[in-house]
Structures are given as C-alpha cells and as structure tokens.
Amino acid sequence: MGGFSLLCFMFFVWVLGFESGKGVWGLACNWGLQSTHPLPPDIVVRLMKDNGFDKVKLFEADPAALKGLGKSGIQVMVGIPNNMLASLAGSPANAEAWVQQNVSTFVSKSGTDIRFVAIGNEPFLHSYKDMFIQTTFPALQNIQAALVKAGLGKKVKVTVPLNADVLQTDSGLASGGDFRLDIHDLMLKIIKFLQDNGGIITINIYPFLSLQADPNFPKEFAFFSNTANPVVDGTITYTNVYDANFDTLISALEKNGFGQIPVVIGEVGWPTDCDPNANIDNARRFNQGLLDRIVKGQGTPKHPAPIDVYLFSLIDEDNKSVEPGNFERHWGIFNYDGSVKYQLNMGKGKAIVPAKGVKYLARQWCVLSPSAGVSDPNVLSQSINYACQYADCTRASPGSSCGNLDPQRNVSYAFSMYYQTMNQRKDACSFNNLSVVTTVDPSQPPCRYEIMIDIGKHDLTASGSAKVAGNGSQLFIFLMIVLALVIDGAC
Numbered sequence: 322m323g324g325f326s327l328l329c330f331m332f333f334v335w336v337l338g339f340e341s342g343k344g345v346w347g348l349a350c351n352w353g354l355q356s357t358h359p360l361p362p363d364i365v366v367r368l369m370k371d372n373g374f375d376k377v378k379l380f381e382a383d384p385a386a387l388k389g390l391g392k393s394g395i396q397v398m399v400g401i402p403n404n405m406l407a408s409l410a411g412s413p414a415n416a417e418a419w420v421q422q423n424v425s426t427f428v429s430k431s432g433t434d435i436r437f438v439a440i441g442n443e444p445f446l447h448s449y450k451d452m453f454i455q456t457t458f459p460a461l462q463n464i465q466a467a468l469v470k471a472g473l474g475k476k477v478k479v480t481v482p483l484n485a486d487v488l489q490t491d492s493g494l495a496s497g498g499d500f501r502l503d504i505h506d507l508m509l510k511i512i513k514f515l516q517d518n519g520g521i522i523t524i525n526i527y528p529f530l531s532l533q534a535d536p537n538f539p540k541e542f543a544f545f546s547n548t549a550n551p552v553v554d555g556t557i558t559y560t561n562v563y564d565a566n567f568d569t570l571i572s573a574l575e576k577n578g579f580g581q582i583p584v585v586i587g588e589v590g591w592p593t594d595c596d597p598n599a600n601i602d603n604a605r606r607f608n609q610g611l612l613d614r615i616v617k618g619q620g621t622p623k624h625p626a627p628i629d630v631y632l633f634s635l636i637d638e639d640n641k642s643v644e645p646g647n648f649e650r651h652w653g654i655f656n657y658d659g660s661v662k663y664q665l666n667m668g669k670g671k672a673i674v675p676a677k678g679v680k681y682l683a684r685q686w687c688v689l690s691p692s693a694g695v696s697d698p699n700v701l702s703q704s705i706n707y708a709c710q711y712a713d714c715t716r717a718s719p720g721s722s723c724g725n726l727d728p729q730r731n732v733s734y735a736f737s738m739y740y741q742t743m744n745q746r747k748d749a750c751s752f753n754n755l756s757v758v759t760t761v762d763p764s765q766p767p768c769r770y771e772i773m774i775d776i777g778k779h780d781l782t783a784s785g786s787a788k789v790a791g792n793g794s795q796l797f798i799f800l801m802i803v804l805a806l807v808i809d810g811a812c
C-alpha cells in the first residue's frame with residue numbers, strides 16, 4: 322500500500338500544480354478596442370491565457386472579440402455603451418434584439434462564456450451631468466427581462482459599472498460612505514434590483530486619478546506599500562486609497578441594508594506616459610502591488626474576502642478620447658501590439674509574457690528630410706497638426722516620453738506616427754516634400770518611434786497559434802492517458 326499511495330499522492334500534487342499553473346487565482350482585465358491598429362482577437366485571447374487571465378471585460382459587444390473568446394475558457398463581461406441606453410430603455414423589444422444579436426448568438430454559436438452584461442459605463446459620472454439618469458435603470462430592467470426571455474437568466478447576470486463619484490463621505494472617512502445625495506434613491510432602486518436578480522455591483526477605482534487631480538494628495542497613499550500616511554478610521558487604519566475607496570462603497574451598501582451583495586472592481590490600474598505621475602516605475606509599483614494582493618486573495622479591511630479585480634487595462638489604445646488627459650491612451654500593461662512594457666510577476670513566480678505571432682509592417686519610418694528647408698515654421702506646424710489630427714502624437718507632448726526631442730526629431734515623430742497609422746502608405750510620407758522614408762530607427766530611449774502592426778490581409782496567418790494550442794492539448798490528453806494507466810496499474 323505504501324508504494325502506490327506515494328504514486329497517487331504525486332499524481333494529485335501534479336494535477337494541483339497543473340491547475341494552479343492555469344491561473345486558478347483568476348486574473349481579470351479590461352480589453353479595450355479603441356485602437357487604430359487592434360491586435361487580432363485570437364492573439365489577444367492567447368495573450369490573456371498565457372498571462373493567467375481567465376476573466377475579461379469588454380466595453381462593447383464587438384463581434385470579432387466575442388467570437389475570438391469562444392471556447393477560450395475565459396469568462397466575459399460585455400458592456401453596453403452609454404449612448405445605447407436611451408434606445409434600450411425605450412422599448413423591451415430593443416433590449417430583446419440587443420440580447421439576441423450580442424449575447425445569445427455568441428453563447429450558442431461561438432461558445433462564448435458570457436457571464437455578465439454591464440449596463441452603461443459610469444453613467445452617473447458627475448461630468449455627464451444628468452444625461453443618463455433617466456435611462457440607466459429602465460435599460461437595466463429591460464436587459465434583465467430580455468436575458469430571462471432568451472433563457473439566459475441563470476447564466477448571464479447584470480451589473481452597472483460605477484465611478485467612485487457615486488459615493489460621498491461627510492467625514493472624509495470610509496466609514497462615512499453613502500451614495501451621492503442627487504442619486505441616492507436611484508442607487509438604492511438599482512442595487513435592490515441587482516440583488517433581486519442575482520446581479521453584482523461593479524465599481525471603478527482610480528488611485529492614479531486621485532493623485533493626478535489633487536496636488537496635495539499624499540503620493541504614497543496611492544500605492545500599496547505605504548507606511549507614511551496612514552488614515553485612522555475607528556478601529557481600521559487605512560494605508561492606501563484603494564482600500565479606503567472600496568470600503569467607502571462597502572459602508573454605503575451596509576448603511577442601506579445591502580451588505581451582502583457581491584462587489585467587483587471593474588477598472589483599476591496605472592498609466593505609463595503623458596503625465597508627471599504616469600511612468601513605468603509608478604505603473605509597475607502600483608500594478609505589482611495590486612497583482613500580489615489579487616494572487617494572495619487579499620480583500621480590504623471591511624471586505625477581507627477575495628475580490629474580482631478587472632485590471633485596466635490589458636493593452637494601450639491609440640484612438641481613445643484624450644479628454645481626461647493624454648495619459649488616457651497609455652493604461653495598458655502591454656503596448657498596443659502586445660509587447661511587454663515592464664516586468665510584472667503575474668503570480669506564483671510567472672513573469673509577464675508578450676503576445677505571440679504579431680505581424681508588423683516593414684521596419685521603416687517617415688522623417689523630416691535632411692534637405693528640407695525648415696525656414697518656414699508655418700509649413701512645419703501645419704504639417705504636424707495635420708499628422709497629429711489622424712495619428713496619436715500624445716507621447717510628443719511636454720513631460721511625456723518623446724517630449725524632449727529636438728525640433729527636427731519632434732517633426733519626424735509626428736510624420737512617422739502618421740505614416741505608421743496610415744499603414745506606411747507611399748503617399749503618407751509626402752508632407753509638402755519635407756519628408757523622406759528611412760530604414761534607420763529614429764528611436765532614442767525613452768522615446769520609441771512605433772512600427773504599426775500589419776492589419777491588412779496578411780493577418781490571416783494568426784491561425785498558426787490555434788494549431789499550436791491544438792498540439793498542446795493533444796499532448797496534455799496523451800499525458801493524462803499515460804498517467805491514468807500508470808496510476809491505474811499502481812493504485
């Protein structure tokens with residue numbers, strides 16, 4: 322008996338090891354699609370799986386993304402943009418059509434594991450004034466009814482992603498948390514409805530924005546390893562704004578009789594460029610601290626149980642609105658092309674790994690011609706303005722990674738970004754004869770002159786990765802059979 326139980330024991334250790342290798346601690350992320358050159362969905366799905374993500378949130382029901390997530394083992398929260406709320410609130414038939422086209426189809430035809438529909442995105446944000454106050458709750462009700470009607474009521478739950486500004490606290494402490502007065506009753510109705518239908522609360526938390534918005538905010542309090550500025554709140558001592566923000570919500574929920582409803586964090590992260598506090602060191606520090614907590618299953622002082630945390634964000638998006646600030650395009654833990662920005666330990670000693678199978682355009686750039694007469698500054702600035710109207714020039718803004726270029730390189734940066742964004746079209750490097758194509762990389766750390774990925778026909782080669790996965794799982798099944806035989810013989 323002694324001999325075989327050791328073998329059986331080793332088998333179970335191996336199985337457990339395999340399970341944890343797949344990321345049972347459950348990392349979750351946001352996959353935004355506001356890019357001029359989006360990565361092919363199969364590459365993104367593999368990127369997520371390779372890095373231990375098993376949950377993803379989409380801001381819209383993008384068909385290619387939803388299809389790509391089919392049979393991936395990744396659970397999906399799919400969002401409805403705010404501008405669709407009015408129509409969905411307006412008629413149950415609209416909500417039914419939405420669910421049919423954007424949920425049911427993918428669940429049944431593609432095998433996409435959709436678990437949540439997120440109604441709107443931060444619809445009660447102060448800066449939206451009251452634009453979505455009337456439509457959010459009816460849209461929520463109509464979508465919930467439509468999910469039930471489609472036979473998805475048990476599998477797919479509803480939520481409303483909230484900005485932390487739905488909360489207020491008179492004392493300035495987490496324990497004083499309650500819902501903002503102007504939406505207090507509406508919030509209670511929504512939360513009651515979510516609770517009655519098995520839905521969840523989704524809250525977005527932004528320590529970076531707390532720091533960015535307030536010059537007096539104690540910087541260390543934005544991070545997790547802070548010991549400098551603790552905030553004492555009754556019996557609890559808060560060492561970071563993340564815990565304090567989350568617990569402000571928990572206090573508000575408890576105060577209004579909803580202490581039991583599940584809460585997830587829909588967005589949290591740190592950008593890497595285009596703000597004095599947005600850089601690689603700060604982003605790595607914050608996100609590593611966050612990941613370490615997630616891997617440990619650490620909650621907050623008032624919510625010690627593990628929390629599902631959707632990291633914001635997986636990849637950079639060069640076509641996002643910069644209204645909040647130029648940093649808005651640089652939240653990814655990966656660059657837009659799935660390359661690694663900075664080292665992260667994704668849990669259990671696993672280092673972050675880049676996207677595989679990405680196809681790039683040729684290694685060439687468009688720069689200011691050495692022979693160009695730069696005598697007319699108007700011509701130059703017109704050309705830059707034109708280029709940056711279509712391409713993302715945020716990195717060239719003052720205080721950013723390309724903010725210290727000499728005037729010639731600065732012009733070249735704008736030309737080059739335009740040229741890449743236009744897929745290196747020949748006529749995209751002809752700024753009044755001021756520009757010329759070069760194969761010499763103009764990058765000078767920390768300033769990187771991108772090469773865009775190939776989003777043309779050649780993208781179809783990505784099926785190669787699916788083959789490798791097929792090979793891998795075949796190998797796994799083979800090993801399982803061999804092991805089962807060995808165990809069967811031994812036990």
Ligand SMILES: *[C@@H]1O[C@H](CO)[C@@H](O)[C@H](O)[C@H]1NC(C)=O
Nearest residue numbers: 355356357358639640641642
């Ligand atoms: C970028 O965003 C604008 C405005 O949202 C949109 O009109 C445009 O089609 C987008 N461009 C690309 C290439 O996705």
Ligand SMILES: *[C@@H]1O[C@H](CO)[C@@H](O)[C@H](O)[C@H]1NC(C)=O
Nearest residue numbers: 381382383415418419422423
């Ligand atoms: C979802 O379904 C509606 C039909 O109600 C359609 O108009 C819409 O474009 C679909 N896609 C997204 C991304 O919402």
Ligand SMILES: *[C@@H]1O[C@H](CO)[C@@H](O)[C@H](O)[C@H]1NC(C)=O
Nearest residue numbers: 705709714717718731732735
């Ligand atoms: C450099 O170019 C960017 C646009 O790419 C522009 O916003 C910035 O003002 C320029 N800087 C200088 C010093 O000319």
Ligand SMILES: *[C@@H]1O[C@H](CO)[C@@H](O)[C@H](O)[C@H]1NC(C)=O
Nearest residue numbers: 700750751752753754755756
């Ligand atoms: C650019 O140069 C070509 C010939 O080298 C000339 O024919 C053309 O007119 C020039 N275009 C501009 C806008 O200067």
Ligand SMILES: *[C@@H]1O[C@H](CO)[C@@H](O)[C@H](O)[C@H]1NC(C)=O
Nearest residue numbers: 787788789790791792793795
């Ligand atoms: C398995 O992988 C090998 C090379 O790694 C490849 O040549 C072969 O086509 C793959 N087979 C399948 C069934 O995907």
